[in-house]
Amino acid sequence: MTIHDVAAAAGVSISTASKALNNTGRMAAETRERVKRIAGEIGFRPNALARGLLSKRSFTIGLLTNDTYGRFTLPVMAGISEALVDHGVSVFLCAIEDDPALGQIHVEAMLDKQVDGIIASGKRMDRRLPVDLSSLPVPVVYAFTEGTENSVTLRSDDAQGARLAVEWLAKLGRRRIAHVTGPEDFFSVRERASAYRDVAGDVEPVLYGIWAESWGHEAVGAIWARPGEKPDAIFCGNDQIARGVVDALRERGVRVPEDVSVVGFDNWEIVAAQTRPPLTSIDMGLKELGREAGLTVLALAEGRRVEPGVRKLPCRLVVRQSCGGMGPTE
Amino acid sequence: MTIHDVAAAAGVSISTASKALNNTGRMAAETRERVKRIAGEIGFRPNALARGLLSKRSFTIGLLTNDTYGRFTLPVMAGISEALVDHGVSVFLCAIEDDPALGQIHVEAMLDKQVDGIIASGKRMDRRLPVDLSSLPVPVVYAFTEGTENSVTLRSDDAQGARLAVEWLAKLGRRRIAHVTGPEDFFSVRERASAYRDVAGDVEPVLYGIWAESWGHEAVGAIWARPGEKPDAIFCGNDQIARGVVDALRERGVRVPEDVSVVGFDNWEIVAAQTRPPLTSIDMGLKELGREAGLTVLALAEGRRVEPGVRKLPCRLVVRQSCGGMGPTE
DNA sequence: TCAAGTAGAGAAAACCTTTTCTCACGTGAT
């Protein structure tokens, strides 16, 4: 089923068939219509390989990630795919763990297949993928992972997200807002903590730990073991910690949200929705991040110029029940 | 950087260069070596599009899924990729939600790109993808989703998995084993329940509900509200339910695993490992499933014959701490 | 010394599509 068959069936030459189908060239309107109709009838679909060979565009991009869980990559992937499917672009997903050799293999396989571009993603914004993408013959966009000098990098605005959370708590009348978060060596952690400090002041401490429920438990233990006034809100570094915090509070007889409001970060449905009460959380908009990354790499592939540098996309607050209050006012 | 360049640099014709690089044809060993060396030096990599155009093999396959979360698809994907990367095959991931139109678009895009085959996967083994793959010009393998008549379908052996769980509980001395599981209209649920019944007998009931922690809570409430003897073990339909069960038991002062052993299903790290105590669970071996699916579709693509029908892959028990006892004896 | 055979290497076709160039024919103007 090639364009030869279409041409033969329509009684025209291959070139005429091609021009008819692509709406190019000059020809009688009747001819064009006839070719199109016949192509439709016999179900002709052009071979993308042949087309790509000539046009230097394969309508294919690669998504490289070391995020095994897919916690971050999957929403990003969904966004990319959603944005690009309309442009006829398909996406190679390459999970490379943290193996440089595997990364190299995948990158080479993609280059051989003439991908129009590569999006690099990861599980942590301040770490590089274990493979050098800085001098590839195709454009590269970094999404949710550290990019190289002069590259296009997309990330969520953690500071803005943190502010959103703390301001929401403040708006609900909370004054003693604590912050329980992940390891301090994460850039996101420092950024969120700093924004938290700006809005919440010095009333309560920042507790650094690990990204686990158990740490949320522990942190509540530590705070409530302390003499003096207790916090009336806890802003958590992610939803898992928040879940640990909520569970620990409940076990200790502290009511959420009546006595203490809790906000999580990530809006990881599976955690946030299953917590009792369900968590109000900050959504990093990973799908939008993916969409932007997809459109950006496409623009670069088409030769359009894109300003290099880091672009931060806004987070948004998702209100559930762990804070009390009504929906967001904005 | 094409084979032209290699030929020119080596002072041979294109055909000789090609034959040298592919270890085909007749030529002086010295010539072959020289061409190879030069190709390596100038970093020549053959254009897969041109190669595919001729060979009718694109070394590309598609993974179609409607599993948005990626809970099931991601491990399957990892297995596929792991198995196929050695063969130079890259994988298009297409998330089609439950949208037939979107599915159609993705399938057509993949066919245009001349994929060598398609693997269909889903979030539920007894449901079809919302797109008909029964008469495609490329081989199709179904993994963790219902296939069509005469297709190759891979699934996990839920009955065997359930037996594994219940036998483990029995081996630990548990005699009153209850089963709290998901909606009865799931095939897996019925299969697991039936295997449970075979091994555990009629001592305790099967409680059907939904796939959520809250149902685990509720179920414990219902069981403990009942007069008479309580179960000494609960086999749960998935890890989320198991987590709800464990939490509910703890809240009620029932000790896990001392008083009641709990086994989950899915071995979803993020749930199983964060539960207190961490869940012993049944792993469906999704990565192996993916690996098998990958190798199978590759075999079909290469024209090798594969027996159609349903192939069940074994589950395995992953021991953590929610049952007591030591590691598995087998 | 000549015929037959073989090793080594190149020419050309094929894969499928797009695009540029060329050509034939008909129309309108002079």
Add this chain to the structure above:
DNA sequence: ATCACGTGAGAAAAGGTTTTCTCTACTTGA
């Protein structure tokens, strides 16, 4: 009647690779 021009359509090249066929020159055996 001749010229210029526009219209419609086909021929051919290009893209990068593989594969089959062809050709030359040399080796071997008689």
